[in-house]
Amino acid sequence: MSAERYNRQIILKGFGEEAQQQLLRAKVLVIGAGGLGCPALQYLAAAGIGHIGLVDDDTISLSNLHRQILFTTADIGKLKVEVAAKRLQEMNTQIGIIRHPIRLQKNNVLDILSRYDYILDGTDNFESRYLINDACALLNKPLIFAAVSGFEGQLAIFNTPDHLTPSTNYRDLFPVPPDKGEVANCAENGVLGVLPGILGTMAAAETIKLIAKIGLPLTNKILSYNLLTQEQYTIKISHGDGYTLPKTVDEFLNMDYQDTSEGPLGYKEIDAGELVKLQQLESTILIDVRERREVPILDKQIFTQVPMSEFGAFMSKEFYQKHVVLICQHGIRSVAAAEAMQEKYGDAKKIYSLKGGIVKWRDHFLKP
Template identity: 55%
Template structure:
């Protein structure tokens, strides 16, 4: 066996058997961001046979403090493309497959089916609930992690048919509404935090695949970077009726997993960049950037800026255009702004939010 893995091969309890399991394994990483970058690097290092990367975003300057696979010269490039080059250069023995688009209900099951282990390295609740339900449906092991400010959470939902079976909905049965989520800019994160948590995800995947010791199955690990504390709790299944997982593929495909849930009576339409340009070309459309003044990149599409921090006071008294398109960095604040406008205009305007925000459509705005 190759010298490349010699240091781990001599580890007590590891050996050729574990290395073979890793080289036969396949892992799908959803999100090549703060969590995904370190996980991908260690998966490549340890010699995972095949790794899939799902991410539709382009590298931006504000990513670099935590997304350690990328450097300044990569700004504007597709994350999956840069990751492919760097990871293949690091270890040509690992097959890297890239999927440069957002994961959705209509492509999710086909993607997940081709991999042994799924890593949730996403940055929004819609994707987290989508992956949770898909993994439960397909009996795929899911390694979940998320961060906020100085803290992280990680859990392993094994989803095998034997023994106690839990999933993310046993922790939080329903997707939080937009008013319950801190916005993308406001919350902030120190780069090293997703580095620690993403590395923990990689460690759990390696334990799960090799069968060495016990991964965090049916447990939630809470990590606090400020005092380096770890607090692990046992997850029990929620009482029957607390939530409903999709029973089959058809039910799964008809469920709506929004990036955030914008309420039940929503008449806000989430659009992609082409639909946005179509609206602009047709005329009678105003684009409102709700990001703060200091946020970059700036939009080259004609727009007005109404920062979310002073939205009500800075909004023009009269908007003449019947179509309003709201944009922000990741499409989360723009949905909250759209809700505000919906209650202001009571159906007199067509209100749109750019799904995925400027991060997703970098270079096309």
């Protein structure tokens, strides 16, 4: 270890050589190399965490760049973990960076998480968050949780006991996930780039505090942060009920995390190629479920506008088309719409949702 690299933190009163050695010995897994993951990864790597794993199966797109600050314009289209790992390794050549270019699912999450000591959840959806929470609880791994919504963020440490309280987990706060469409995620909702930057950096700080055993980490507490007012509000978490955590691997594998890979029953998620084929059919209706203010604006001759806020009213009317393709910005609300339609029409109509939405197939929608 080059002491000079870490000199400014080693000389800190209350940190020192021993704390630095603990960082170097630690293995931290950062899940999601996005708005939260990028700044967290940068500071964890710079601080000298000895082994950093990163999980993400996504590629870089232009709309990521305002908040995912490890990436440049030239990186668009490349795998996030590849670009991030390269940048981090250049920044600190003395640490190990492990790439996991996959989407965490029931069948791989336990294997990957078990290789690390600390898990930082910087994902962007509830399915992953509950999957990671339950896996961490089962494996008894400290979980550093950060999430954003609008101009606010939440930060917490789960599965880590403190001197007062046995460890708590995310389900002690929210026993079950919200229904799809109940809460928009940040892809659907918009986010100021600096907000996940702040929360991701705070998550890195909490990780370092836990490892180095300094200060008062947010164990069994959840901090709410408001960017507009710079106010923070910390709430103490205690053990709750009304949920079941899987206690064994078998129980875990039998949980329902709505992995997209397993495919929700009834409707089908399609890509742009399948969309084009369906478009040729006389009996297809293409429905854009985004709100009217959202851009890009699609050709209204081709795409019927039915915003989610008007969806119930639309479904109460009859329409003749047999194939219904639902489209939104990122393919999240369209899934909620597909579920609602599937419930109403069953086998009477064929329901499709465009996976990844307009953003993913931008070239298809915006071709001249």
